[in-house]
Amino acid sequence: xxxxxxxxxxxxxxxxxxxxxxxxxxxxxxxxxxxxxxxxxxxxxxxxxxxxxxxxxxxxxxxxxxxxxxxxxxxxxxxxxxxxxxxxxxxxxxxxxxxxxxxxxxxxxxxxxxxxxxxxxxxxxxxxxxxxxxxxxxxxxxxxxxxxxxxxxxxxxxxxxxxxxxxxxxxxxxxxxxxxxxxxxxxxxxxxxxxxxxxxxxxxxxxxxxxxxxxxxxxxxxxxxxxxxxxxxxxxxxxxxxxxxxxxxxxxxxxxxxxxxxxxxxxxxxxxxxxxxxxxxxxxxxxxxxxxxxxxxxxxxxxxxxxxxxxxxxxxxxxxxxxxxxxxxxxxxxxxxxxxxxxxxxxxxxxxxxxxxxxxxxxxxxxxxxxxxxxxxxxxxxxxxxxxxxxxxxxxxxxxxxxxxxxxxxxxxxxxxxxxxxxxxxxx
Numbered sequence: 220x221x222x223x224x225x226x227x228x229x230x231x232x233x234x235x236x237x238x239x240x241x242x243x244x245x246x247x248x249x250x251x252x253x254x255x256x257x258x259x260x261x262x263x264x265x266x267x268x269x270x271x272x273x274x275x276x277x278x279x280x281x282x283x284x285x286x287x288x289x290x291x292x293x294x295x296x297x298x299x300x301x302x303x304x305x306x307x308x309x310x311x312x313x314x315x316x317x318x319x320x321x322x323x324x325x326x327x328x329x330x331x332x333x334x335x336x337x338x339x340x341x342x343x344x345x346x347x348x349x350x351x352x353x354x355x356x357x358x359x360x361x362x363x364x365x366x367x368x369x370x371x372x373x374x375x376x377x378x379x380x381x382x383x384x385x386x387x388x389x390x391x392x393x394x395x396x397x398x399x400x401x402x403x404x405x406x407x408x409x410x411x412x413x414x415x416x417x418x419x420x421x422x423x424x425x426x427x428x429x430x431x432x433x434x435x436x437x438x439x440x441x442x443x444x445x446x447x448x449x450x451x452x453x454x455x456x457x458x459x460x461x462x463x464x465x466x467x468x469x470x471x472x473x474x475x476x477x478x479x480x481x482x483x484x485x486x487x488x489x490x491x492x493x494x495x496x497x498x499x500x501x502x503x504x505x506x507x508x509x510x511x512x513x514x515x516x517x518x519x520x521x522x523x524x525x526x527x528x529x530x531x532x533x534x535x536x537x538x539x540x541x542x543x544x545x546x547x548x549x550x551x552x553x554x555x556x557x558x559x560x561x562x563x564x565x566x567x568x569x570x571x572x573x574x575x576x577x578x579x580x581x582x583x584x585x586x587x588x589x590x591x592x593x594x595x596x597x598x599x600x601x602x603x604x605x606x607x608x609x610x611x612x613x614x615x616x617x618x619x620x621x622x623x624x625x626x627x628x629x630x631x632x633x634x635x636x637x638x639x640x641x642x643x644x645x646x647x
Contacts, residue, residue: 222247222250223248223249223250224294224297225237225249225252225297225299226255226290226293227254227255228256228300228301228302229256229301230256230258230262231301231302232553235265235268237322238254239268240602242273242274242275243274243275245603248602249602251278252278252279253278253279255280255281255282255283255285255286257282257486257487258486258489260482260485261480261483263280267478279293286313287313295319297319297321298311298319299322300321300322300323301323303402304326304328304397304402304403304404304409305329305401307326307329308327308333311323311327312337312340315341315348316344318344320349321346321347321349322348323348323349323350323351323619324350325351325412325619326412326619326622326626327348327350327619327620328623329401329402330627331624331627331645334623335645337620338616338645341616347615348615349601349614350616350619350622351601352413352597352612352614352622353589353594353597354413354416354417354590355610355614356593356600357586357592357593358584358585358592358593359546359564359567359586360420360421361612362569362583363533364610365610366542366571366581367537368423372537372539372542372571372572373537373540374514374537375516375537376515377518378422378519378536379532379534379536380518380531381520381531381532381533382410382531383531384523385528385529385550386466386525386527387529389524389525389529390438390466390495390524390525391468392409393439394492394493394494394495395491397502398501399499400502400630403502404623404626405502406504407431407506407522407625407626407630408623408626410522411626412622412623413622415621415622415626416614416621416622420618422512423514424514424516425512425513425621426621426625426628427513427642428511428628429508429629429632429638429639429641430509430638430639431507431508431509431629431630431632432507433629433633434504434505435503435504435505436504437505438495438500438504438524439497439500442496450464450497452494452497453493454490454492455469456492466495468491468492468552469492470492476491479491505523505524506521506522506523506629508522529547529548529550530545532544532546533545541572542572543568543572544569546567547567549563563588563589563590563592564586564591564592567583567591569583620645621641624645625641628641628644631644
């Protein structure tokens with residue numbers, strides 16, 4: 220059996236999820252050929268993990284300006300894109316034009332223009348784009364899809380979805396490059412793409428129109444000063460003023476973060492530990508969204524990034540009853556610890572309320588690994604022996620577009636105060 224070959228562009232926190240799997244669990248059927256990044260130190264760290272922790276060979280490295288050279292020299296079957304969100308479209312499109320298929324981290328891209336470019340390039344080249352929605356593969360999410368598919372509560376008429384990011388994980392988006400909306404599209408694109416994709420997946424429909432409100436009400440200098448708080452530092456590491464700040468992240472106290480970011484700063488100046496109560500934040504932390512779907516179902520969605528606990532509550536209201544799902548997740552800082560704890564479950568329940576019968580709890584098999592047990596299943600589906608899947612969890616570029624377009628439309632609605640129709644953003 221010939222091995223499938225891969226190259227990775229972007230070697231930050233998320234990249235390790237893919238390159239360690241290729242170098243260990245899937246090395247008999249896969250070959251990792253090369254790494255590409257804007258930062259040589261981060262690529263060197265990735266090579267250190269590959270050689271010392273995974274027993275793999277060292278890979279050739281290419282700076283971002285040599286991406287095309289990497290493809291020409293190694294001719295990978297597939298390029299894995301885990302770079303900063305705003306650059307996803309560049310590498311996705313160029314990889315397809317150079318004859319490669321693509322696996323990309325979510326979000327597929329950050330705005331409608333870049334999304335349209337990707338859709339057009341897929342049509343022009345005939346290449347495949349896979350978007351890694353690991354939450355689809357979590358056993359409890361798959362179970363919700365199964366219950367709805369089987370008509371347990373009839374036709375879905377409305378969904379209420381409340382997502383809570385706590386003061387550890389939620390704050391992390393306001394320390395990093397994500398705090399600049401140009402980089403991430405804000406939380407409605409970078410984070411909520413997971414959630415909007417889940418709703419599309421669960422109810423088997425597509426978003427039609429979107430309205431939203433959103434604001435920065437907790438993080439940022441003005442909000443802290445309004446509460447009478449003082450956080451007068453630009454970054455936390457090495458700063459005495461940040462020693463007792465619950466929101467400060469000290470890179471020199473975490474081996475992984477130090478190696479990946481602090482030791483790499485001399486190349487690009489990127490600071491991973493910025494003050495969440497400082498200036499320069501252009502994303503929202505408090506968001507409410509209303510979505511109408513093509514099957515006439517309505518979603519009410521909220522996201523808050525400064526809550527006391529991490530998790531979410533979902534209710535599906537149908538013609539024959541209601542399903543409630545309550546999930547508590549493990550809090551984490553990206554790339555700051557055991558990857559298996561990223562989004563791992565601490566508690567969950569699924570309850571069905573039939574219209575005229577007694578409610579009952581739904582049992583779900585336990586899943587191990589990050590994102591509620593979805594990560595290992597996703598990796599096998601991409602790199603291993605995928606099994607026939609009645610739930611169609613594998614997501615392509617169309618799924619990737621439909622998930623981000625809800626967030627993109629919501630961003631436009633926040634800016635204009637008007638509802639936005641998805642068909643006015645892109646043409647499939």
